[in-house]
Amino acid sequence: MTLLQLHEPGETPLPHEGDQTLAVGIDLGTTNSVVAISTSGKPEVLRDAEGRGLVPSVVAYTDEGPIVGVAAQARLVAEPDSVVSSVKRLMGRGAADVKALAGTLPYQLDAAEGGMVRLLVGGRRLTPVEISAEILKAVKDQAEQHLGREVTRAVVTVPAYFDDAARLATKDAARLAGLEVLRLVNEPTAAALAYGLDKEAEGVYAVYDLGGGTFDVSILRLEKGVFQVLATGGDASLGGDDFDHAIAEHWLADRRSELGGEPITAGEVKQTLKSARAAKEALTTREAGDFPVMLRGKTTLHRLTRETLDGLIRPWIETTIKIARQVVDDARLELSEIQGVVLVGGSTRVPQVRQAIEGLFGTKPLADIDPDEVVALGAALQAEALTSGSDTLLLDVLPLSLGLETMGGLVEKVIDRNTPIPVAKAQEFTTYQDGQGAMLIHVVQGEREDVADCRSLARFVLAGIPPMVAGAARIRVTFQVDADGLLTVSAQEKTTGVEQRVEVKPSYGLTEDEMARMLEESMIHAREDMERRLLVENRVEARRVLLALQAALAADAGLLDAGEGDRIEEARRRLEAAIEGADRDLIKAAVERLEEAARPFAERRMDRAIRAGLAGHSIEEFKGDPGGCLAPDPEEKS
Amino acid sequence: MPAAEPFCPTCKAVQPPGQGDHFVRLGLDRTYDLDPKSVEKKYFELQRRLHPDRFVTRSPKERALSQAQATSLNDAYETLMDPLARAVYLLRLSGIETGGDGKTIDDPALLMEAMEMREALAEARTPAEVDAVVGHARAEAATCRAQLSRDFSAPDLAAAKQHTLRLTYLDKLVEDARSRRLNVA
Numbered sequence: 001m002t003l004l005q006l007h008e009p010g011e012t013p014l015p016h017e018g019d020q021t022l023a024v025g026i027d028l029g030t031t032n033s034v035v036a037i038s039t040s041g042k043p044e045v046l047r048d049a050e051g052r053g054l055v056p057s058v059v060a061y062t063d064e065g066p067i068v069g070v071a072a073q074a075r076l077v078a079e080p081d082s083v084v085s086s087v088k089r090l091m092g093r094g095a096a097d098v099k100a101l102a103g104t105l106p107y108q109l110d111a112a113e114g115g116m117v118r119l120l121v122g123g124r125r126l127t128p129v130e131i132s133a134e135i136l137k138a139v140k141d142q143a144e145q146h147l148g149r150e151v152t153r154a155v156v157t158v159p160a161y162f163d164d165a166a167r168l169a170t171k172d173a174a175r176l177a178g179l180e181v182l183r184l185v186n187e188p189t190a191a192a193l194a195y196g197l198d199k200e201a202e203g204v205y206a207v208y209d210l211g212g213g214t215f216d217v218s219i220l221r222l223e224k225g226v227f228q229v230l231a232t233g234g235d236a237s238l239g240g241d242d243f244d245h246a247i248a249e250h251w252l253a254d255r256r257s258e259l260g261g262e263p264i265t266a267g268e269v270k271q272t273l274k275s276a277r278a279a280k281e282a283l284t285t286r287e288a289g290d291f292p293v294m295l296r297g298k299t300t301l302h303r304l305t306r307e308t309l310d311g312l313i314r315p316w317i318e319t320t321i322k323i324a325r326q327v328v329d330d331a332r333l334e335l336s337e338i339q340g341v342v343l344v345g346g347s348t349r350v351p352q353v354r355q356a357i358e359g360l361f362g363t364k365p366l367a368d369i370d371p372d373e374v375v376a377l378g379a380a381l382q383a384e385a386l387t388s389g390s391d392t393l394l395l396d397v398l399p400l401s402l403g404l405e406t407m408g409g410l411v412e413k414v415i416d417r418n419t420p421i422p423v424a425k426a427q428e429f430t431t432y433q434d435g436q437g438a439m440l441i442h443v444v445q446g447e448r449e450d451v452a453d454c455r456s457l458a459r460f461v462l463a464g465i466p467p468m469v470a471g472a473a474r475i476r477v478t479f480q481v482d483a484d485g486l487l488t489v490s491a492q493e494k495t496t497g498v499e500q501r502v503e504v505k506p507s508y509g510l511t512e513d514e515m516a517r518m519l520e521e522s523m524i525h526a527r528e529d530m531e532r533r534l535l536v537e538n539r540v541e542a543r544r545v546l547l548a549l550q551a552a553l554a555a556d557a558g559l560l561d562a563g564e565g566d567r568i569e570e571a572r573r574r575l576e577a578a579i580e581g582a583d584r585d586l587i588k589a590a591v592e593r594l595e596e597a598a599r600p601f602a603e604r605r606m607d608r609a610i611r612a613g614l615a616g617h618s619i620e621e622f623k624g625d626p627g628g629c630l631a632p633d634p635e636e637k638s
Numbered sequence: 639m640p641a642a643e644p645f646c647p648t649c650k651a652v653q654p655p656g657q658g659d660h661f662v663r664l665g666l667d668r669t670y671d672l673d674p675k676s677v678e679k680k681y682f683e684l685q686r687r688l689h690p691d692r693f694v695t696r697s698p699k700e701r702a703l704s705q706a707q708a709t710s711l712n713d714a715y716e717t718l719m720d721p722l723a724r725a726v727y728l729l730r731l732s733g734i735e736t737g738g739d740g741k742t743i744d745d746p747a748l749l750m751e752a753m754e755m756r757e758a759l760a761e762a763r764t765p766a767e768v769d770a771v772v773g774h775a776r777a778e779a780a781t782c783r784a785q786l787s788r789d790f791s792a793p794d795l796a797a798a799k800q801h802t803l804r805l806t807y808l809d810k811l812v813e814d815a816r817s818r819r820l821n822v823a
Contacts, residue, residue, distance in 0.1 A: 183691065183694065223682075224682075226682050325820075329816060329820070386691055387694065391686070393682065393685055393686050393689060394691065395689075419712075419716065420712040420716065422708050422709045423712055423713070480709070482690070482705060483690040483708070
């Protein structure tokens with residue numbers, strides 16, 4: 001019997017060589033996502049036409065379809081109910097898990113039923129998987145526009161501390177976005193790859209990865225192209241978002257009395273969080289600043305100093321340091337044996353974070369690769385290694401122990417955390433009642449001894465056990481974890497051979513039917529979706545320009561030269577007409593024309609602003625720059 | 639049991655991992671006295687060729703076989719790198735089950751020693767006191783491993799079983815002390 005359908009010796013033919021080797025690396029982040037590609041060991045971030053590498057992980061559901069990124073972010077405050085951000089925090093979560101978080105999350109949840117959590121966005125009920133798929137589609141588009149060819153394969157990164165359900169949700173999202181996931185790679189491991197290959201480092205390194213919503217620490221040994229993870233740990237719901245919330249709550253506490261017991265609106269929350277984030281970012285280089293909070297239409301400025309900020313965020317930083325210490329201990333190492341610390345994630349820009357890390361490891365952390373881009377660069381390197389071959393080897397571990405529920409609601413661990421993957425382990429169990437014909441297999445993940453404190457991954461019943469006295473049956477349960485960290489469980493009654501095999505589909509994951517339906521829909525609509533999304537984005541951008549112009553004219557019509565007003569009006573009418581149509585190129589051209597016509601006017605406005613001593617404003621403000629939170633936002637006036 | 643070659647000698651395609659023991663799999667002599675460096679070298683060398691990352695563009699069958707191979711290699715590596723797991727495994731290859739899980743102890747002398755050290759650990763109130771208990775347990779574990787080396791080369795499997803049980807218990811104590819130290823820190 002032949003074991004294999006063999007091709008020519010040692011090779012499997014690659015049908016479309018060019019297409020087969022093209023694979024990108026994607027960092028699907030809580031706050032931003034990044035896509036990169038590597039050629040000949042040189043990774044590069046794929047940027048958009050404006051040179052932006054970071055795509056905000058924000059999705060706006062408009063009447064004309066979803067839009068992603070900067071354009072979606074711009075609508076966050078004006079239309080809070082149809083815009084979703086930080087959805088990564090919900091990946092793989094069940095409805096029950098997030099109930100506890102209700103009120104602290106910037107989204108409305110459908111609390112109706114069990115199963116996978118659903119968000120109420122712009123009148124729709126959406127799973128985190130579908131929303132993440134939109135983000136992945138957007139970065140896929142960005143890569144395709146940059147490369148000028150179709151991209152269908154990717155290495156996607158996940159927090160090392162993501163459990164099985166969150167990993168599977170990420171893989172499902174990629175499938176929905178039309179991407180084949182070559183490998184899920186842990187974010188700290190990807191970062192180490194980018195550093196290791198860059199620096200040809202050898203020895204033991206720690207990777208401290210504090211993102212928008214997740215925290216990971218991994219300890220890796222680097223040796224002659226082998227990246228061996230020794231231990232990993234973290235917190236899947238701790239990140240820079242928590243800092244923003246702490247700042248926002250600090251400010252809102254000052255103004256709570258004005259609300260007179262009425263709840264704060266979603267728009268107000270998002271506006272305050274936006275301001276809090278701007279404050280956090282500003283204080284990475286400055287010692288203090290004044291930041292606006294708008295409540296019930298009234299804006300007040302709030303002073304925030306580095307010292308106050310440090311006090312507000314200290315509890316989270318202390319938690320990360322405690323976890324880091326524990327992971328070093330799990331690796332059976334002393335802190336002094338760690339040769340260097342690599343910083344990953346935008347939140348590591350916070351000075352207090354850097355000081356705390358330096359204090360713990362006694363060494364200045366490495367941050368010479370942009371902490372927002374390093375993970376995507378590492379993922380791109382791995383994508384190239386997987387498709388074109390490589391001498392490097394990533395050996396990763398299971399982040400959280402896997403086990404089974406036994407008598408009395410206790411957990412029997414089958415595979416311990418920090419075991420190298422892929423791994424397979426089996427354990428034998430028996431029946432506890434005479435004539436017991438079936439057995440419930442409950443798979444859990446976590447470190448605690450009580451089932452209630454662990455993550456429930458799946459339940460299934462092994463039926464058909466022949467009648468025997470209690471304790472006579474021998475039920476062998478096998479756990480297999482693949483190189484993506486995904487689990488398959490099978491159970492077999494040894495004396496009779498009754499066997500059942502399950503892919504662990506988390507209780508709150510998508511069912512196969514749901515997944516199939518979503519896939520089918522997305523395939524039918526893929527092309528029109530893309531066209532429509534691009535059109536929508538162009539229209540949105542055009543409308544923003546129009547609104548900004550309107551606001552500027554209302555304020556400073558006196559600055560117009562003779563005839564200038566007519567020229568701008570003419571260009572404005574053309575753009576209005578173009579927006580009504582469905583020709584993207586025409587809209588783009590009309591926007592450019594209008595901007596050209598209004599440029600002298602905008603420059604005069606800026607000159608005057610500078611003369612008036614209002615530093616910090618830019619020509620971008622004329623367009624209603626969504627990033628600068630001190631700038632008046634024309635959309636809020638309407 | 640002869641070693642199953644990971645790749646077919648004629649067609650170079652990846653093969654199932656086969657039934658060879660952990661020593662055979664890593665191409666090492668069956669002995670307790672292994673040099674961790676040489677175990678590691680063999681492990682890395684084989685993973686470089688057999689890890690699923692090398693088979694991403696291959697057929698589903700080849701990918702499944704590579705996963706099985708890499709799983710077996712990880713099992714062998716984990717077992718042979720750890721002196722206690724290695725001792726348990728060597729005894730099992732000789733048909734002796736140690737059965738110890740560090741929780742129940744039959745040997746009265748070992749039981750007495752275990753109780754005394756547990757007490758010392760429970761009474762430790764500072765990291766330094768915990769470290770003292772750990773230091774003692776680690777020194778005893780080192781002695782145990784030296785004895786195991788002699789037992790297996792003699793060979794005296796009965797003695798090896800005794801020392802394996804003692805090492806099981808000592809390793810468990812060191813492990814418990816780690817969490818104890820995090821609590822008192």
